Amino acid sequence: MYNQIKAPKKLLIIFLAILTFSCSSQNSDPGIISIKPDNDVIRFSDMFSGYKIIHVDKDLLLERIYEIFPCMDKYLLYAAGIESRLFILNADGKLIRRVGHTGSGPGEYNYLKGIKVYENGDIELLNRERRKLMRYSWDTGRFLEETDINFDVIPDDMIRLNDETYILFVKFPSLGSGDHSNSIYWYSDKNKEIINSAIRPDPRLSNYLFFGEVMNLYTIDKKVRFYTVFRDTIYSIDKKGVVPEYIFDNGRYHISENILYNDYNEVFEFGDACTKAGCIWDIRYLYETENHFIFHYQYRNDFYNGLYNKQSGETITSNAFYDDILRMSEGKTHELLSIAGRTERSVFLKVPAVTLINDIKDYRERCKDEEWDEYVARNPDIIALLDALTVEDNDLLIEFFLKN
Template sequence: MSKYLNILIAILVISCNSTEITKSMVDTKTFVLDPTENNKIPISEVIEEVIFLPLETTNESLIGDIHSVKYFNNKYFIQDRDKVLCFNADGTFLSKLGSFGSGPDQYSSCDQFIIDEINGYLMINNQRTGMELLMYDSTLQFLSKRKYNDPLESIIPIDGKGFCFYFGNRNSESHKHYVKTLDNDLNFKDNFIEKSFTIDHSITSPFHGSYSYQNKAYVYPMFENVIYEVDMEGYSLKYRFDFGNYTITEEFLKSIEGLSSRDQMFALKESKYIYNIDRIFESDRWIYFQYYSGTEGMHTVLFNKELDKIYDTRGFTHMPDFGMMSLMYGMDGDDIYYTLDPNLLHGTSEEAVNFQKFILSKNEPIRKLKDKTENGDNPILVIAKLKSN
């Protein structure tokens, strides 16, 4: 059996109780992966160029805990824990999106940053404290604040016509569907993808269960190892992940339904199963995703659609050619976004010293960054450009 098999399942018919699916026949791409196989092709083999972009550090632009990086209208938008910061293409700070507070044009939590590319809207999902969607135009000017009714995992624009509301794994009977569609005024349209079992959503990572590609919504419910494509009329099964004997079974999930959240998590970690596909990005030529294996740690995978080829590395990404990067935070075409902490260039901790020994003696661009940055500076945006073939 080869290390990676990529097989095509044709003519897959999906149905749901609430709505007949318009795409009744669709090709589903299945990724067959062996989480125990160690002979992987490193992601660094497909990196053509790396650009290090220091992000200007001011009192107004301090970055703490990055959630996402997005590129739109020649600007970088960095979602921090409770704010969205906008930087010009050269890394200079431009502005913060909106303001923190309880006023009619303010938000008190920034749980998700959303871009509707067709309508040119920038949005902040104020989920934890208000269940509100704040709308801004492409010049960062406030437009409106719109309320919604039910707690959710994420919001994704669809074709400029409305939104996909993804609810994730929640116990409430009112959330028996993973997905609702709403129009641009947040009026309810339809339910999609009814759930067959329930595991408490509190053990999952919120806001990592969906992504946007080609102005459509893609959701990947926890424990199912699949990705659904959603539009305003229905949904279809787009990708399936097959980990052989490590693919989680519905029988196992049903066996732990009655346990507490704590015991559910213990059972999942002690099992042999791959139970979480996370942080997925897709472009015309690439798909990036992560999955967690209890004994092997985090796998980061990059799939080339044109070559039908998978590149995989274990743990957090270690790329000796250009640095030790943290999680990937975004993708735009053939560019993928990581960050580099300037404290690693200047610090005296064991991690920093090891990094300096490993990298600074070999890498001229990073060595030059040491002269341009200081402890406490904003993260350096690392733009890795993928090879064209």
């Protein structure tokens, strides 16, 4: 299937401003969602309906877990191992097989980008060191194809738009002050021909929106979306171009209402107390599920998480959480919400084994006997796991299911 990908030599000459909004089907009357930092502690039970623990195989000897990708009844784990970076696990976290191994030969890799797992079980990734687009089947346990990527600059991320088209993100060196064309999005069909050469902002929005480094290419509700290093706008992308779907407005742009109302579904507007203080920083990370946005931002030298429910329109945000479901402990956002992946209805939180052991041990010491009995009855799986868990275990991955 794969042929060699060829790109024009004079890339910068053929930039095309293909971002058009005249064909957009955006909501003409977007909602304005007000974001106000709340210092009240938010309980996990306010956000999640339940959980599932993935006890990652101890024999893998992982230095660090980066991300987990679920598919059907298996998981692809991206982590820093001794001989591999990718591992296929069963539903209980036990190793099924390693995906290739580190090195510089065929089927080997060192530095990976653009890892994607699709519903049919295909795994695709960019091997940046060898300039290869690689496809792997976890049914056969083999790399099926490798395709040369002959860009002058190595693509930094990619995603399959449909059966015939890929989107490749190519990051170019800075072109000078005020010119944000250094981040280019390429379309490539099944024959690896360039369909559209570049994407530039619509002139009406050039003072407000910029295409910096892409932070994430992901699929939700059969749409491909991304947001950029500026972390303020979520875009959808297809063969026609790019449409902004949502904006996180922290007051810095002063975007006119006619632009907002023509081009956005929802506007997340930070409260006056935030914008007047000038302390809202860019969104630090963002995860979208079928019914929610989970985002992380900085305000007054503290870190906050927000959870927006698309159906109810409700937003909760705080810099402190209390895990009243599993760990029974309170902590700051970055301590309790270390997200390592998501599905359309859940997020995966990464918890060090020693932290889980100590949190539950501490809860047992401070709670009443009847409270402990209730906890044991509510969490039989974690109680059984504690007997075998040691501080030397890999980080646990806990899938928390978001409330509708």
